[in-house]
Amino acid sequence: MQKNWKNVSSRNAGTLEYTVQEEMELLPFLLKMMAKNSRNSVKSILARGQVTVDGKMSKQHNHLLREGQKVTILKNKSAMNETQLIGITILHEDEDIIVVNKEAGLLTMASKNEKELTVYRQLMEYIKKTEPRNRIFIVHRLDRDTSGVLLFAKSEKVKEALQSKWNTVVKERMYIALVEGVVRKKEATITSWLKESKTFKVYSSPKDNGGQRAITHYKTIQASKQFTLLEVHLETGRKNQIRVHMETIGHPIVGDKKYGSTVNPIKRLGLHAAKLTILHPRTGQLVHYEAAVPRSFFVKST
Incomplete structure (x- = not known):
């Protein structure tokens, strides 16, 4: 009936x-x-x-x-709890994962002794409003001053599934980088070994220095007399990889004093995680998540 x-x-x-x-x-x-x-x-x-x-x-x-x-x-x-999130926009959410666009200046996760506002802390509070037993798990991180697409799992099982097969699951990680000077090669690949010092700075070597092999592909989107906007694809995901590799070719990322930058017209680090393409942990389907490039990255020469 x-x-x-x-x-x-x-x-x-x-x-x-x-x-x-x-x-x-x-x-x-x-x-x-x-x-x-x-x-x-x-x-x-x-x-x-x-x-x-x-x-x-x-x-x-x-x-x-x-x-x-x-x-x-x-x-x-706009009536939802999502509006209470600071520096975060939810791009996608389902029963397995949450994908967000993180603003520059916000930590992915703080240390145990820090009580700073982080993406992890806010999302944990957000999902607990639906069910107090809910939890989220960090799958990967972005530096504090890097903005863009960030992925979290809603269970430890999903987190482990994603991390254990990360190189297979992730089909594309694309960043946009604003760097100093005019990059002569319109398209190139940087390969080196990266090793972190006791002062937490990562160093690059063209030969195996006992560190991790890192591969970065880049191509020019646009250029002015002072800056170049690059599309960067990661083949490996090492700590500070793009920042170190840009310094290696003599074109540090704008605003990155740690790795050689001397100017900062956009008042932030010129690095943005623009696109993440993965195989969904439940369906196995190819899914794409994108975060618009900040307008400030399209700077003009002075």
Whole structure:
């Protein structure tokens, strides 16, 4: 027998409210109620925390609904807890991973003795609002002064799956770098061995120095008399790899005093993680996450 689903207007113009007529899991219910939307669109609405059941946010696809419960869909994403995040924009969220765009100046994670605001700390608080037992796990990091795409796992199992097969899972890591001077070679590959000193500075050697082999590919996007904007692809992901390699070719990243920069017209480090392409840990499908390049990177000569 076909159920008569009732759509009740909410007091807030930006919401839709439905009354559950029979026991059903949340995702199938939403797909039925939002038949005009694509499956991916509905899943995104659920993942972003725009759905509440009897006033409590739920992101679980298999959340079991009971007859008489009220399911509310918030159309206005700005109403969600996501707006409380500082220096972070969520690019994608599902039951396995959270992908964010991190602003420059924000640590991925602090040491045990530090209480500084970090991406990890904020995201942990964010997901615990849905379920206090929820946790997130760091998969990889970005330097404090590097902005861009950053990936976290929602379980230790997913984290280990991603990290153990990182070189297979990650299909592309693309950065945008603003460097000093005019890079003569429009396209090239830098290969060297990187080793960290006791003072935590990474040094590059053209020969094996007992460190880690690092490979960086770059090509010019645009250039002026003073600066060059590069598209950089990592074949390996070593600590400070791009920063060290840019210094190695005589074109340090703008604002990077540690590795040879003498100017900083953009008032930040000129490095941005623009794109991450991976095989999704659950589906195995190729997925792309991108963060727009900061406008300040497109500087003009003075």
